[in-house]
Amino acid sequence: MTYDKNSGDDHRPNLPPSSGEQLAALRILDANFNRVSEGLRVVEEYCRFALEDRHLAQNAKEIRHDIGHLAAGISPETLAKARETLRDVGTGVTLGSEKTRAGILDVVIASTKRVEQSLRAIEEYAKLGYPQLSAAAKQLRYRAYTLARAMLLTDHHRQQMAKRLLYVLIDGRASDAEFASLVRMLVEARVDVLQLRDKRLTDRQLLEKAQLLKSLVEQFAPAGAEETAERPLLVMNDRPDLALLARLDGVHVGQDELPVDAVRKIVGPEMLVGVSTHSIEQARQAVLDGASYIGCGPVFPSNTKQFGSFVGTEFLAQVAAEIQLPAFAIGGITLENLPQVTAAGFSRVAVSAAVSSAADPATAARLLKTELLAAAARQA
Incomplete structure (x- = not known):
């Protein structure tokens, strides 16, 4: 044979x-x-x-x-x-x-x-x-x-985002001038991450706003900020294609958007990919899927996004107890209820109205950042 x-x-x-x-x-x-x-x-x-x-x-x-x-x-x-x-x-x-x-x-x-x-x-x-x-x-x-x-x-x-504690979601504002004013205040207040999220804009308008955001941050950030983590990371909500075109640092997706592996096929291996999670099972899966960080919430009722239910601080405590991937609490967080968040073991938060709708966004951001730094020191 x-x-x-x-x-x-x-x-x-x-x-x-x-x-x-x-x-x-x-x-x-x-x-x-x-x-x-x-x-x-x-x-x-x-x-x-x-x-x-x-x-x-x-x-x-x-x-x-x-x-x-x-x-x-x-x-x-x-x-x-x-x-x-x-x-x-x-x-x-x-x-x-x-x-x-x-x-x-x-x-x-x-x-x-x-x-x-x-x-x-x-x-x-x-x-x-x-x-x-x-x-x-x-x-x-x-x-x-x-x-x-x-x-x-x-x-x-965990090393890359060690100093990234305050994450602020912003929209495109009513005009470019108003948008530029807000971005400048937040950069000077040392906000760590800025996410562009605006469902009102067309794809072309959203891309233009993302490109403007990048140029503004490069203009307002101090020299050498890239190396010292003093320049905020820039993230696009939901749209990996636009994040890539605008050359931002990352994209954030929810449970109903593209999964991490599909996002990676668009943006490549280097870009940050954040994932919203609403349960400990989703958080665990996001870690195994290769997420760069997770958002955990909604913790409290919010004026900027409507939800049928809220996970509360119990979910935050679960994540803090078993997951070391960077995790940001999100949903209705304010300076007043922040102690409940930090007591659950979190020193990272993502906010929108608490900063961008404040009478003085820069001061609101600085106050939140101060509390988060103190919480991080206590939890270290």
Whole structure:
């Protein structure tokens, strides 16, 4: 019987593996089950003690436990009989680069790679007699990819937005002059994020207003503000296409708008993608979807947007307890009810009327920022 490697058809007989092959495959599976569990423990400890993110630590723990269930598909006695650590030629093979790490993040990145590679080894070698185990390992590998991304993005965006506490939503105002006056006041008041949201404008008008916003901020921000986080980040509501055309910093979408992966196909990997969440389940999913930050609300009734229900501060407390991705409380927040928000563990808020409709927007923004800085210091 012949096999033409160029034909695409494999005519080789489907023979069972020899006893020697079976033993080797079991040794490989045993080693990689251990390697995955060990790597996931490193990842879990990083999420727990370094990120202090209960949601991601829980995900790591669940994958680790599922690996245990997966390994149970082969009897422990069978794996133990195949194990031969003393004569393993690989125990003495070590690269110099494996002996040191530049930092804690390098430790966890190395472990995530080890987990992914080991799951691939399990997937391939389990095909020799354990096809269901192979399919399950494949799905766990995809979950490991998702966890690794969420973990790295949480760390990155937490650092990127460490000093970003006050997020203000603005509309296009009645005229460009009025718009420019408001933007100047907010930039000088050190607002951290500005979102352009105006359902009244046509697409062309909205794009022009976004371009004007960018030019105004570049004009009003102090020299070097980009590097010191003193220039506000600029975000477009709902419209990734217009955010990209106006060269803003990000786009914010709700639960009824495009999902994060679809937004990424439009704006690319660098732009911020914020997501509105109204429940802890939505918040958890946004983290796994790769959001840059989340909005959490509506907390209180608002004059600028109508909602049928309000999540209250209970939802904020849930998010604060388990998610470290930057999260902004939103919905009817004012200087008067801000203590309820900070008491729930939040030091970031997104507001609209509390600043943009105030008699003195700059003063309103400064007062909110002062309280948020104090809350952040207490929660540190």
